Amino acid sequence: MYAFLLALHSLVRWLVVIALVVSLFTTWRGWLQSRAFTAKNRLLRTCTTAISHTQGLIGIVLYVISPVVQYFLQHFGQAVKLREIRFFGLEHSSMMLTGIVMLTIGAYKSKRRPAGKEQFKILAIWYTIAFVIMFFSIPWSFSPLTSRPYLRPF
Numbered sequence: 375m376y377a378f379l380l381a382l383h384s385l386v387r388w389l390v391v392i393a394l395v396v397s398l399f400t401t402w403r404g405w406l407q408s409r410a411f412t413a414k415n416r417l418l419r420t421c422t423t424a425i426s427h428t429q430g431l432i433g434i435v436l437y438v439i440s441p442v443v444q445y446f447l448q449h450f451g452q453a454v455k456l457r458e459i460r461f462f463g464l465e466h467s468s469m470m471l472t473g474i475v476m477l478t479i480g481a482y483k484s485k486r487r488p489a490g491k492e493q494f495k496i497l498a499i500w501y502t503i504a505f506v507i508m509f510f511s512i513p514w515s516f517s518p519l520t521s522r523p524y525l526r527p528f
């Protein structure tokens with residue numbers, strides 16, 4: 375179960391990144407070019423929220439069952455000084471939850487506005503904040519914080 379969810383969480387990360395990059399591109403373009411907010415844009419907004427929430431839920435389950443997090447919680451005093459353990463026990467989880475909340479606020483607020491430039495503007499701003507937080511909290515192979523593989527076999 376743990377190995378499967380870890381591999382799934384690693385894979386779904388790519389869906390989150392792709393959904394956010396496409397969303398950033400379309401919302402900034404829509405805002406700057408004053409485009410109409412169409413059914414396709416609504417669908418993309420729903421998919422981006424759904425993918426991120428799914429990844430968040432997998433992350434929460436992982437948080438509960440991960441031996442890394444269990445070590446962090448049980449040996450807090452020492453573990454908080456170990457960068458990799460602290461990253462998953464504290465930094466990654468809290469930053470990702472923050473990013474997901476930002477993205478959700480953007481989607482919620484944009485739904486309350488009349489279709490058009492204003493919706494793109496709200497989404498572009500909140501998605502940009504969410505993307506920056508989330509991108510730098512992913513344990514990329516090149517990350518100075520903690521490195522994990524780009525893909526994990528199931």
Ligand code: HEM
Pocket residue numbers: 380381383384386387390426429430431432433434436437440441442443462466467468470471474508512513522523525526
């Ligand atoms: C959309 C947001 C998220 C993305 C893109 C993401 C991405 C990742 C990636 C790429 C890994 C490394 C997987 C591997 O070792 O191959 C990871 C690990 C982990 N994530 Fe997330 N994550 C997200 C949200 C969350 C959330 C919200 C939580 C918990 C509240 C969480 C908890 C964890 C834990 C506990 C691990 C490490 C498990 C272990 O090594 O034992 N993640 N995450």
